[in-house]
Amino acid sequence: MAEAPFNKHFPVSWEEMHRNAKALAWRLIDKGPWKGIIAITRGGLVPAAIIARELEIRMIDTVCVSSYDHQNQREAMVLKGTEGSNAGDGEGWLIIDDLVDTGKTAVIVRKMLPKAHFATVYAKPAGRPLVDTFITEVSQDTWIHFPWDIELQFSQPIAKQRNNG
Ligand SMILES: O=P(O)(O)OC[C@H]1O[C@H](OP(=O)(O)OP(=O)(O)O)[C@H](O)[C@@H]1O
Ligand SMILES: Nc1nc2[nH]cnc2c(=O)[nH]1
Numbered sequence: 739m740a741e742a743p744f745n746k747h748f749p750v751s752w753e754e755m756h757r758n759a760k761a762l763a764w765r766l767i768d769k770g771p772w773k774g775i776i777a778i779t780r781g782g783l784v785p786a787a788i789i790a791r792e793l794e795i796r797m798i799d800t801v802c803v804s805s806y807d808h809q810n811q812r813e814a815m816v817l818k819g820t821e822g823s824n825a826g827d828g829e830g831w832l833i834i835d836d837l838v839d840t841g842k843t844a845v846i847v848r849k850m851l852p853k854a855h856f857a858t859v860y861a862k863p864a865g866r867p868l869v870d871t872f873i874t875e876v877s878q879d880t881w882i883h884f885p886w887d888i889e890l891q892f893s894q895p896i897a898k899q900r901n902n903g
């Protein structure tokens with residue numbers, strides 16, 4: 739699959755992630771009550787934990803999907819679907835992921851749980867129509883760096899990053 743041109747980088751700190759996941763919980767509380775959460779691994783696990791804490795949801799399951807090798811998108815692999823969960827067609831359930839980008843992961847999981855409410859912390863324009871609720875939109879050519887993927891190090895001034903394309 740062609741490599742996406744990610745010209746911009748958007749690092750997210752643990753504090754921002756916590757704040758935004760909590761903001762998502764505020765948006766979701768009045769849309770409930772919720773029977774449970776399906777977290778899309780692995781990225782959905784962190785916001786799902788925060789939302790579960792805020793909404794006092796203890797019924798949590800996973801759908802395990804992998805479609806990127808770092809920034810390179812490949813064919814999505816479903817490692818585990820909803821079998822064994824009691825989510826049924828998803829009615830009254832929340833699906834939580836960290837972000838929607840092209841929307842491919844969302845399409846796959848929506849097919850499994852057509853009546854569930856799909857919520858992400860971040861959304862890019864191509865995936866946005868597939869999400870019911872999200873907090874922050876970033877442009878399609880932005881790569882979001884989550885706190886569990888990064889460490890503190892020197893950063894180039896924006897002007898230098900621009901000059902290097
Ligand atoms: O909208 P899409 O283009 O499908 O991209 C979004 C998906 O990509 C990332 O997961 P990834 O497959 O990298 O696995 P991970 O969550 O284990 O990092 C992210 O956590 C979303 O699940
Ligand atoms: N970390 C991360 N994973 C992704 N998967 C698809 N898009 C992204 C992104 O912008 N950041």
Ligand SMILES: [Mg+2]
Pocket residue numbers: 778779780781782803835
């Ligand atoms: Mg993911």
